[in-house]
Amino acid sequence: MGRMIGLRLIDAIPTILLVLTLVFVALRILPGDPAQVALGDMATPAQLELFREQMGLNLPLWQQYFIFLWDMLTLNLGRSLVSNVPVASIIAANLPYTIELTLVATGMGVIIGVPLGVLAATNRNKLPDSGVRVFSLIGYAIPDFYLGALMLIVFSLNLGWFPINGGGTDFLSRLHHVFLPALTLAMVKSAFLGRLTRTSLLEVLGKDYVRTARAKGARENRVIYRHGLRNALLPVTTGLGLSLLATLSGSVAIELVFNRPGLGETLIGAIAERDYPVIQAGAVIFAFFVVFINLLIDIAYIAIDPRIRVQS
Amino acid sequence: MTRPLLKISDVSVEFGPKANAIRVVDSVSFSIGAGEAVGLVGESGSGKSITSLSILRLIPDPPGRIVSGSIEFEGQDLLKLPANRMPEIRGRDIAMIFQEPMSSLNPVMTIGDQIAEALMLHQDLDRDARWQRVIEVLSLVGMPDPAARLGAFPHEFSGGMRQRVMIAMAVACNPKLLIADEPTTALDVTIQAQVLELMKSIRASVNTAILLISHDLGVIADLCERVVVMYSGRIVEEGSVESIFSKPEHPYTRGLLQSIPRLDDDRKRLYQIAGTVPMAGSVKKGCPFYARCDLRVDKCAAEMPPMFEFSKQHKAACWVTGEAEQ
Missing domain, CATH: 1.10.3720.10 (MetI-like)
Incomplete structure (x- = not known):
């Protein structure tokens, strides 16, 4: 019985990876610029650029993907863009x-x-x-x-x-x-x-x-x-x-x-x-x-x- | 004459809505003495299984119901008993073995629990005595190392072993009558022989009466003293195994006996009775075997033959052979 449960747990790993990937892709496709939303209409282009730099939004997509996976697996969920409270x-x-x-x-x-x-x-x-x-x-x-x-x-x-x-x-x-x-x-x-x-x-x-x-x-x-x-x-x-x-x-x-x-x-x-x-x-x-x-x-x-x- | 253990008189069973019900069992009467083994033969659809289910009042209602007759067990009419008294009879006085050993055991209960349940329902034993008895009946039916198999589930057994479990469950409370509905039909031929041997030895050790339902005359000859032949919901012939096998009086029984393949004959084709069994309840008038019968005369189509007595032990419902005998 313990062995069977272990097997089912291993079965779950690909599912979880797939789900993480879907979440990542879905968020990148979503319309709207997170920097603009976070900083508001009054932000200057320089401020926007700095924000993107800090959040890693300028990196190539595949790098963002692996950073995202690593963060999720290590439960490093980041901070809210709106309130700056840890997620x-x-x-x-x-x-x-x-x-x-x-x-x-x-x-x-x-x-x-x-x-x-x-x-x-x-x-x-x-x-x-x-x-x-x-x-x-x-x-x-x-x-x-x-x-x-x-x-x-x-x-x-x-x-x-x-x-x-x-x-x-x-x-x-x-x-x-x-x-x-x-x-x-x-x-x-x-x-x-x-x-x-x-x-x-x-x-x-x-x-x-x-x-x-x-x-x-x-x-x-x-x-x-x-x-x-x-x-x-x-x-x-x-x-x-x-x-x-x-x-x-x-x-x-x-x-x-x-x-x-x-x-x-x-x-x-x-x-x-x-x-x-x-x-x-x-x-x-x-x-x-x-x-x-x-x-x-x-x-x-x-x-x-x-x-x-x-x-x- | 002493009172028989079971006396079925004029039992009729109908299926379907009352307005156009189909009569599947029509005025069936026979009896079984204490310790006697009686075989009930007939083709598929002849009503033999329904007759046996009606004894325990296990016909699913709706759509089926017993419309008339009486079923006396030790002098008490089971059909007049309130429905909530039937569970006391079932499994204790009259037990039943079914045809499908693969599906007749509860898949999520251990076989030990399933046999113990029969004892728990009917006998006042403490836990230890109950398990002792379970092991006892399992070894009686030839289960190897029964104490170790108590916790096993039905799917861990072969069909033959499951049928042994079913038999153990049925005989656990030493019933006075054991109804076996085609107990060997679903099994391999070699396993069939083993299960038949088992039924014989059980009969010797438990001293129970047996009603064996089968379409296989060989099986019945092996185990029973008396035979009842059913056709299209009616009893057409009844007698001792010897008289029926040596001198069958109903053309249908003769056909059945001729259909049995034999090693010592050189026919190229097996004998078959021409035509098919009429749908239950479709023959409203006359002998139900009329359309397929070699001996038919005009009278057969017009009037249902009564049971003619050929000897004290032997009766058959045929105008032609019956009137020749008188």
């Missing part, structure tokens, strides 16, 4: 909020989505199934920023149950702050996971080994949860990984709607101001998350399905 500390201040939001949203999505899927599958074509279908359609159809705004109006403004903005300070207040934005993301996620669980479980419940379990004298609950659900969870795990990534990017909009600190909110600001070092670092961190989450999915597979364990 690392900007990220450190904002990243935890995004991670917190993503994790809580995913947890809620699973807690709501998987049981809904089981309910739908075990009551196929009956009332609960239709109910879950309607819920899923709504979850798919409503854009999350709109749902977020509705939640904010109802639960924060009108009812006053939740704070309107910010990220919170101590543990409890952070939980209080994250609840509503996480629930917003979780609605979309549970719609998706619910459908996925239903489909997957229905397929598994038709399998021969489920009939064997019944013939053995297992009662319906045992058949569904012990024999059905665990086999049905494999595709759901893939879906969960995909939706985790969707949540990460979805968090950008949600952080803006709820006026919450976070990586998304930071990145949007940085893009507007052509703050290259911050954009770079943000994009790279998102990319690392993607690779890391895929790795987690692979490990989850190994834990769930013994057949995968043997193949290594």
Whole structure:
């Protein structure tokens, strides 16, 4: 098992290199001169030239590329062009909020989505199934920023149950702050996971080994949860990984709607101001998350399905 | 006469929407005595598997349902039992082995856990005693070094070994009736022979009655005392293995027996019964074998023949041979 995880880690290296290259190229193609943006309209050509010299923007592209790679690998993220604060500390201040939001949203999505899927599958074509279908359609159809705004109006403004903005300070207040934005993301996620669980479980419940379990004298609950659900969870795990990534990017909009600190909110600001070092670092961190989450999915597979364990 | 272990009377099973349901099993009746081995033969689509599934009420509903009849097990009608009482019977009194050993075991559970589950559901044993019993049944089915294989997963075994695991699971609770639905069909010929030998030795050591479903008359002759022949959802002949093999009375059974290849004959082509099996439920009137029968007379198309008694142990549903006998 340890060996397999090691192999998957090595597999991830080319992906990460590719992502770094894409980020580098994308930023060079982006219109706008970073020196002009950083120094403002009043800067003289000499000042602009000096700035480019300092930032290494005059070097040939391939040299810039290797310097960029080296900086990223050594976590030398540079300073913000706008505020001159080290990028690392900007990220450190904002990243935890995004991670917190993503994790809580995913947890809620699973807690709501998987049981809904089981309910739908075990009551196929009956009332609960239709109910879950309607819920899923709504979850798919409503854009999350709109749902977020509705939640904010109802639960924060009108009812006053939740704070309107910010990220919170101590543990409890952070939980209080994250609840509503996480629930917003979780609605979309549970719609998706619910459908996925239903489909997957229905397929598994038709399998021969489920009939064997019944013939053995297992009662319906045992058949569904012990024999059905665990086999049905494999595709759901893939879906969960995909939706985790969707949540990460979805968090950008949600952080803006709820006026919450976070990586998304930071990145949007940085893009507007052509703050290259911050954009770079943000994009790279998102990319690392993607690779890391895929790795987690692979490990989850190994834990769930013994057949995968043997193949290594 | 003593009460049989299992008495199936007039059981009919339908599939599909109620308005135009297809009758897949039509008024089937037979019984099995305690410790007796009965073979149920028929082509694919003759309703033999559905009949066997109906005993445990495992027919997927929808689309299928048992529409009439009774299935008495030790005098108790299983069809009248509330659905939540059936799990007590399944696996404990009546156990079942399925045709597909490759897909009938749960891929994410160890074989030890899967056998132990049967014991856990029905017997009040502590952990140690339970594992002891798992090892015991695994060695009974000829698993080499059973204690070391408890933690192995199904994909680590060959088809024959998986079928042994299935049999171990089925006999773990010493069932009174073991239903084996084509237990050897999916296996290689040499493995088939081993599994059959195993079934025989199991029968001797566990003293269970067996209902063996097969399309292979050889397999049935090897293991059973009595044979029930099904065709298109109906029972067409029933009798002891000796009488049916030596003097088959239904033209369909005769055709089946003639289709068996023999080493000592020099035919160039194997015998085949002309035509194909009619789709279940498509024959509304008369004998379902009419279209393919060598002996047919006009009466056969008009009226379904009753079961004629040829001897105390031997019955067949054929107008021609039946009326000749009277």
